[in-house]
Structure formats: structure tokens, C-alpha cells
Amino acid sequence: MNIYDVSAKAGVSIATVSRVLNGNPNVSDKTRSRVMEVMNALGYTPNVFARGLGLNTMKTVGIMCSDSSDPYLAHAIYYLERELRANGYDSILCCTGSKLINKRQYFELLLSKRVDAMILAGSKFVEIDSAEDNNYIIEAAADLPVMLVNGFLDAPGIYSTVCDDRDAMYQVADRLIKSGRRRILYVYTSHSYSGENKKRGYRDALAANGIPVRDDLICQCGKNIAAAKELLISLADSGLDFDAVMTSDDSLAVGAVKFAHARALDMPKDLAVVGYNNSMMSYCTDPEISSVDTKIEALCITTVQSLMQVFGGGDVPRKTTIAADFVQKQTTDI
Amino acid sequence: MNIYDVSAKAGVSIATVSRVLNGNPNVSDKTRSRVMEVMNALGYTPNVFARGLGLNTMKTVGIMCSDSSDPYLAHAIYYLERELRANGYDSILCCTGSKLINKRQYFELLLSKRVDAMILAGSKFVEIDSAEDNNYIIEAAADLPVMLVNGFLDAPGIYSTVCDDRDAMYQVADRLIKSGRRRILYVYTSHSYSGENKKRGYRDALAANGIPVRDDLICQCGKNIAAAKELLISLADSGLDFDAVMTSDDSLAVGAVKFAHARALDMPKDLAVVGYNNSMMSYCTDPEISSVDTKIEALCITTVQSLMQVFGGGDVPRKTTIAADFVQKQTTDI
Numbered sequence: 001m002n003i004y005d006v007s008a009k010a011g012v013s014i015a016t017v018s019r020v021l022n023g024n025p026n027v028s029d030k031t032r033s034r035v036m037e038v039m040n041a042l043g044y045t046p047n048v049f050a051r052g053l054g055l056n057t058m059k060t061v062g063i064m065c066s067d068s069s070d071p072y073l074a075h076a077i078y079y080l081e082r083e084l085r086a087n088g089y090d091s092i093l094c095c096t097g098s099k100l101i102n103k104r105q106y107f108e109l110l111l112s113k114r115v116d117a118m119i120l121a122g123s124k125f126v127e128i129d130s131a132e133d134n135n136y137i138i139e140a141a142a143d144l145p146v147m148l149v150n151g152f153l154d155a156p157g158i159y160s161t162v163c164d165d166r167d168a169m170y171q172v173a174d175r176l177i178k179s180g181r182r183r184i185l186y187v188y189t190s191h192s193y194s195g196e197n198k199k200r201g202y203r204d205a206l207a208a209n210g211i212p213v214r215d216d217l218i219c220q221c222g223k224n225i226a227a228a229k230e231l232l233i234s235l236a237d238s239g240l241d242f243d244a245v246m247t248s249d250d251s252l253a254v255g256a257v258k259f260a261h262a263r264a265l266d267m268p269k270d271l272a273v274v275g276y277n278n279s280m281m282s283y284c285t286d287p288e289i290s291s292v293d294t295k296i297e298a299l300c301i302t303t304v305q306s307l308m309q310v311f312g313g314g315d316v317p318r319k320t321t322i323a324a325d326f327v328q329k330q331t332t333d334i
Numbered sequence: 335m336n337i338y339d340v341s342a343k344a345g346v347s348i349a350t351v352s353r354v355l356n357g358n359p360n361v362s363d364k365t366r367s368r369v370m371e372v373m374n375a376l377g378y379t380p381n382v383f384a385r386g387l388g389l390n391t392m393k394t395v396g397i398m399c400s401d402s403s404d405p406y407l408a409h410a411i412y413y414l415e416r417e418l419r420a421n422g423y424d425s426i427l428c429c430t431g432s433k434l435i436n437k438r439q440y441f442e443l444l445l446s447k448r449v450d451a452m453i454l455a456g457s458k459f460v461e462i463d464s465a466e467d468n469n470y471i472i473e474a475a476a477d478l479p480v481m482l483v484n485g486f487l488d489a490p491g492i493y494s495t496v497c498d499d500r501d502a503m504y505q506v507a508d509r510l511i512k513s514g515r516r517r518i519l520y521v522y523t524s525h526s527y528s529g530e531n532k533k534r535g536y537r538d539a540l541a542a543n544g545i546p547v548r549d550d551l552i553c554q555c556g557k558n559i560a561a562a563k564e565l566l567i568s569l570a571d572s573g574l575d576f577d578a579v580m581t582s583d584d585s586l587a588v589g590a591v592k593f594a595h596a597r598a599l600d601m602p603k604d605l606a607v608v609g610y611n612n613s614m615m616s617y618c619t620d621p622e623i624s625s626v627d628t629k630i631e632a633l634c635i636t637t638v639q640s641l642m643q644v645f646g647g648g649d650v651p652r653k654t655t656i657a658a659d660f661v662q663k664q665t666t667d668i
Contacts, residue, residue: 060426067412071614074408078401081429090447092394093427095415113424225617254618261620280405283559284588284618286595 003112010038014108015139026142060090061307062110064103065121068095071279072296076121076149079300087308089116098124104136117145117307123194126151145310147303150294151193152319159310160319161303163294165194168324169201170208172246172274172292175326175334177209181244181272187231187256188248189223198248198276216240221252228255233262243271250275250282250291257285257331273331287330294324337446344372348442349473360476394424395641396444398437399455402429405613406630410455410483413634421642423450432458438470451479451641457528460485479644481637484628485527486653493644494653495637497628499528502658503535504542506580506608506626509660509668511543515578515606521565521590522582523557532582532610550574555586562589567596577605584609584616584625591619591665607665621664628658 007014012031019027020035027035061084065073081091094110096103103125110118118140125148127133134153137146141157148160176184186202188195203213217240221231232245232255245256253275257267265271267287275282275291282289302320309316328334341348346365353361354369361369395418399407411427418425428444430437437459444452452474459482461467468487471480475491482494510518520536522529537547551574555565566579566589579590587609591601599605601621609616609625616623636654643650662668 068402068415069405069409069412071403071405071408074405074411075403077408077411077427078403078429081402081427085428090426092424093411093415094419095412251614258620280585280615281618284615286592286620 004108005042006035006038009042010035013136013139014111015136015143018111018114018140018143024143058090058114058116059088060092060113060115062094062113062115062118063091063121064094064096064106064110064118064125066096066098066103066124068093070122071281072277072294073122075296076300079297080119080121080149080304083301083304087304091119100127100133107136107140111140111144115144116311117147119147119149119303119307120151121149123151123192124190126153126193128191128193128196145307147307149299149303154318158318159303159306159316161299161306162319162321163194163296163299164321164323165294166197166201166204168292168294168326169198169246170205171201172326172334173202173205174209176244176246176272176274176332177205177211179334182211183242184217184244184246185232185235185240185242186218186246187221187228187252188219189221189252190248191220195248202246217242221255223249223251225251225255225258228252229258229262230255232256232259236263244274245271246274248276250277250279250289253289253291253331254281254285257287257289267331268333272334278327282327282329290329290332290334291327292324293327295322298322338442339376340369340372343376344369347473348445349470349477352445352448352474352477392424392448392450393422394426394447394449396428396447396449396452397425397455398428398430398440398444398452398459400430400432400437400458402427404456405615406611406628407456409630410634413631414453414455414483414638417635417638421638425453434461434467441470441474445474445478449478450645451481453481453483453637453641454485455483457485457526458524460487460527462525462527462530479641481641483633483637488652492652493637493640493650495633495640496653496655497528497630497633498655498657499628500531500535500538502626502628502660503532503580504539505535506660506668507536507539508543510578510580510606510608510666511539511545513668516545517576518551518578518580519566519569519574519576520552520580521555521562521586522553523555523586524582525554529582536580551576555589557583557585559585559589559592562586563592563596564589566590566593570597578608579605580608582610584611584613584623587623587625587665588615588619591621591623601665602667606668612659612661616661616663624663624666624668625661626658627661629656632656 007017020032068077084091094106096106138155146158150162152160206213221228247253253273256273260267260271275289278291278293282291306316337351341351402411415425428440430440472489480492484496486494540547555562581587587607590607594601594605609623612625612627616625640650
């Protein structure tokens with residue numbers, strides 16, 4: 001007997017059952033009566049996490065990420081856990097994978113544990129093509145704070161801390177152009193809030209410098225070193241000419257360095273390469289890869305600080321933006 | 335008011351208070367009375383996780399690791415969380431850092447949450463030089479199962495799943511020797527259960543092949559690419575001659591590849607390089623680094639399977655050993 005059974009039997013969402021349990025006024029009297037009837041009929045009592053037992057909080061925050069073994073997200077989890085613990089909060093971790101149905105299920109599962117807040121780490125949690133697919137997050141935010149790390153959803157109760165990816169990419173492209181590069185290949189992994197901002201920065205910098213944006217210089221690629229290397233080889237073989245490669249992830253930049261080695265290109269003279277996230281990978285290659293430090297530690301610290309302010313009843317902006325840093329190493333001279 | 339206050343006031347350990355709460359018979363009547371008196375005097379009631387409220391389990395497991403942003407541990411957490419969730423268990427994550435005092439504090443904190451079991455990920459949790467420093471783990475294991483991932487402590491209630499690091503290193507060294515290498519440098523990061531087994535494998539293989547073990551060919555180094563590169567440069571500059579480098583971690587092997595590049599050495603002809611953990615880093619370099627796959631996914635799956643058997647009252651061996659795999663890439667020809 002759990003909140004799922006009540007939700008199914010009453011024909012309402014988990015979030016609605018949660019609202020009734022919390023005494024949230026945003027439930028119609030009719031719905032509230034229906035849910036209470038079902039609870040009585042089923043003999044349901046809220047679980048031990050429930051605030052209804054007279055305990056105001058479990059001091060526990062749910063953290064969701066698509067894949068904690070991704071280096072960027074692994075760091076996010078490390079910093080979030082550290083900051084939450086420093087503030088006296090436990091974190092229940094949930095790695096959801098990338099499918100919407102699983103994200104929704106795990107989200108509801110964590111809600112049913114009566115966590116005090118949810119943190120969604122990484123930009124993969126906001127569906128940018130089908131806004132209605134985000135409704136489950138927006139609905140839940142009526143009951144508890146939802147914090148997005150490097151994602152953005154404009155709704156009450158949702159607080160986003162984002163890296164200024166658009167500006168970071170703009171600056172890199174602008175500096176490459178001003179140092180003489182004209183045919184900058186842009187290779188990216190995913191269609192997401194963060195991914196679209198990065199691409200926009202690249203496009204805007206070209207436009208601002210009077211360079212036409214060419215579709216054949218913008219390519220998608222799996223987040224995989226070998227795939228990126230092969231992509232660049234096939235592009236070069238097909239006659240495409242490029243003097244710089246900007247990427248949305250360091251793994252793609254490592255593939256670009258391997259392409260340059262395979263073709264005996266000098267870096268940065270013949271080919272400039274720029275990674276993204278300034279991960280350990282960017283330090284493994286020879287030459288080391290210039291990359292964008294997306295300040296994941298600062299993002300996580302700010303996320304937890306904002307959450308504590310929300311808990312304290314403070315006025316927190318729905319969106320906080322943090323600037324990235326370009327870390328020049330050996331694959332650029334800009 | 336919490337279990338700490340009771341522990342402090344009664345002058346007994348958290349584990350003892352926990353035993354009293356659990357009705358564990360391994361507490362003297364005198365101690366039990368004392369703890370109960372203090373609880374009454376302080377008005378203490380067990381927190382909502384407590385089994386004492388008539389709930390047998392929170393279906394929650396505490397996971398401790400020293401640093402979730404380390405690639406090996408990041409994967410461990412990912413697999414542990416996935417397997418626990420598949421079995422209906424939540425995980426509360428705790429990144430402790432490397433100091434014993436912090437490990438102990440976090441361990442007690444998680445115990446006070448009344449988790450159903452503890453999983454300690456990584457070999458850094460067992461102190462191999464000062465056995466008494468492990469007593470807090472051995473004591474806790476009287477009350478709840480403690481699972482060690484790639485660490486070993488021989489005590490009731492502690493179940494270890496370990497990679498056969500000694501055999502993995504033995505096989506690598508043996509193959510290097512049989513392919514003609516005679517001056518194999520061994521570079522390692524840490525003094526731990528796993529670290530000592532790796533070193534033993536190296537030593538045993540040399541001894542078995544009649545090659546003297548030379549102390550000047552065994553070096554410790556920080557887990558850092560640049561430090562490893564500099565160490566090898568200074569060793570070579572000091573006149574040390576070596577035709578192969580075995581390492582206890584891929585980051586050191588990346589440093590060795592950078593050393594070889596700096597000295598224009600051909601790999602593997604002039605220098606063979608072997609990494610450990612077969613992480614993403616070993617795929618970033620040119621040439622790619624041959625490395626030992628330590629089967630972290632299998633270790634984690636086995637750990638959770640063993641835990642479920644323990645929960646079910648099954649007979650589980652205190653130590654399960656899983657064989658590693660050598661993944662030959664481009665820095666060896668063995």
C-alpha cells in the first residue's frame with residue numbers, strides 16, 4: 001500500500017496526492033474529498049518520510065542525473081552532495097538514464113519518498129521540443145522546490161543555475177576568427193537547453209564578424225572519441241576544408257586531436273581544436289586541449305545556496321547565470 | 335535531540351545505542367539499562383528511519399566513497415545505485431574524503447539514519463597499517479551488513495567483493511618479461527589493500543622469472559598526469575634505465591606516455607606502458623594505453639547480489655574474488 005496505489009485508485013497524479021497530504025490549498029475540494037476517501041478505503045497511511053507524522057522534514061534532497069559516470073555529472077554529484085551535507089542535508093541519488101519515461105518514474109519515486117527538494121543535474125531533464133513533457137516537473141514544483149543545474153524551466157518553484165554557454169562559445173569563436181580562422185567546424189553531441197545555447201554562441205559570433213554560417217560546417221556526433229575521429233576523417237575525405245574545430249564536449253575534441261595526428265596536422269598551426277568542460281580528458285592528449293571550464297563547482301555551490309535560501313523563505317531569482325572561463329592550453333593560440 | 339546526544343550522555347558508542355534500539359542481545363544488561371535511562375531522561379525517541387516505529391526497513395542503503403569525482407569511484411556509484419534501485423533500495427550517498435576522522439564521522443552519521451546496510455566503495459576504507467582503526471567498521475557490522483567494494487576486512491557481517499589485483503599485475507608483468515622486457519618500472523599511487531596486492535603481483539612475477547626486485551624501480555607518485563611525467567623525466571635524467579612502465583592507475587600511465595613523447599621514444603618498441611582501470615583516459619592518448627579492466631561493473635553487481643542474499647538470510651562468503659582482464663591497445667605488444 002503506497003502513494004502509487006492511492007494515485008491510481010483515485011485517478012489523480014502522485015503530485016495531487018502529495019498536495020492533499022501536505023494540505024496544499026491548490027487542490028479542489030472535490031479532488032481532496034476523493035483522495036481522502038480512497039486513502040480511507042485503502043487503509044493508507046503516509047510513509048515514514050511524511051511530514052504528516054508531525055515531522056517537518058527528513059532533511060533529504062533527491063538528486064537526479066542521467067548518468068553519474070559521465071565526468072561532468074560525476075563532478076556535479078560530488079559537489080552537490082558535499083554542499084548539501086555541509087548544510088545538514090542527505091542526498092538520495094537517482095541515475096535515470098536518458099529516456100523520458102524513466103525520468104518521470106524516478107521523479108515520482110523520489111517524490112513519494114517525501115524529499116524536501118529535488119535537484120536535477122545536467123541539461124538533459126528539460127525537453128526543449130515538447131514543452132508539455134515538462135509538465136510533471138512544473139506540477140511537482142507547486143509542492144517542493146525543484147533546482148535545475150545547467151537547465152532552465154520558467155515556472156514558479158523552479159530555480160535554475162546555468163552556465164553562460166552561449167557567451168562562452170561566442171567568445172571562443174570570436175577569438176578564433178580574430179586570430180584568422182575562417183572555416184570553423186562545429187561538432188556537437190546533443191540537442192538540449194545547453195546544447196542549443198552553445199550552438200547559438202557559435203552562430204552569433206560568425207554573424208557578428210560577417211562570416212556566413214554554413215550548415216555543412218555544423219555536425220552532430222555521438223559522445224565518443226572514435227566516432228568524432230572517424231567523422232572528421234570522412235568530412236576531410238569528402239573535401240570539406242576547415243582550419244578549426246569547436247566542440248560541445250571534450251570527448252569530441254580528443255577525437256579531433258586524433259584526426260589531426262592521423263593526418264599529420266600541426267596543432268594549432270594547421271588546425272585549432274577547442275574542447276568543452278575542461279575535463280581530465282583535455283589534459284590527457286599531446287598537445288593538451290584548450291577547453292571551456294564550465295564552473296561546475298560554482299554551479300553546484302550556487303544551487304545549494306539558492307535552495308537553502310528558498311527553504312528559509314528568501315526571495316530567490318528563478319535563474320542565476322554563471323560565466324564560463326576559457327582555459328587556453330596547447331591546441332589554440334588565441 | 336538525536337542518537338549522538340544519547341551516545342555522549344550515556345558514554346557509549348553510537349553502535350551500542352543502535353544495538354539497544356535494535357534489541358540486539360550483544361549488549362550487557364547494565365549498559366542497556368544505562369542507555370534506556372538516558373533516553374528517558376533526554377526524552378529521546380528514535381528518528382523516523384527507526385525500525386523501532388514498527389517499520390522493518392527503510393529500504394535504504396548508505397554508500398560511502400572517498401571521492402565520487404574519481405572516474406573509478408564514479409562508475410562504482412553509478413552501478414551500485416542502479417543495482418540497488420533494481421532491487422527496490424534507495425541509496426544515500428556520502429563522499430567522505432580521505433581522512434580517517436571524516437570517514438568515521440560520516441559512517442556514524444549514516445548509521446544514525448538507520449540504513450539497512452552500508453556499502454564502502456573503494457579500497458581506501460580499510461586501514462592496512464593500523465588494524466584498530468578499522469574497529470568502528472567491525473563493531474557496526476554486528477548490527478547491519480557492511481559490504482566492501484574492492485577492500486577486505488575479515489570479520490563477521492562484513493562481505494567483500496574484490497578484484498584479483500595481484501593476479502592481474504602478475505599476468506601483465508609476466509607477459510612483459512616473456513616478451514623480453516627486463517627493466518620494468520613500477521609506479522603506484524597509494525598504500526591500500528588494493529595497492530599492496532598490485533605491488534605484490536609485480537614482485538611475484540619478477541621473482542618467478544628469476545629477475546631481482548630492485549627498489550629503485552618501484553616508485554610512489556601522486557595521482558596526477560603531470561607529476562608522473564615529471565617523475566619519469568627526473569628518473570631518466572638521473573640515469574635510471576627502464577624499458578617498460580607498469581602503473582597502478584591510468585593517470586600515471588598517461589604521464590608515462592607524455593614522458594615518452596617528450597623523449598621521442600617509440601611505444602611500445604622503446605617503452606611499453608601499462609595503465610590500470612581501463613578508464614576513458616587510456617583511450618585519449620595517441621597511442622592508446624593498454625590497461626587492466628578491473629571489472630567494476632561486475633564487482634558492483636556482485637556486491638548488491640550478495641547483499642540481497644544476506645538480507646534474505648542466505649549464506650554468503652566473506653570474500654568473493656573477480657578476475658580482471660588485460661585490454662591490449664597500442665602501448666604494449668605482449
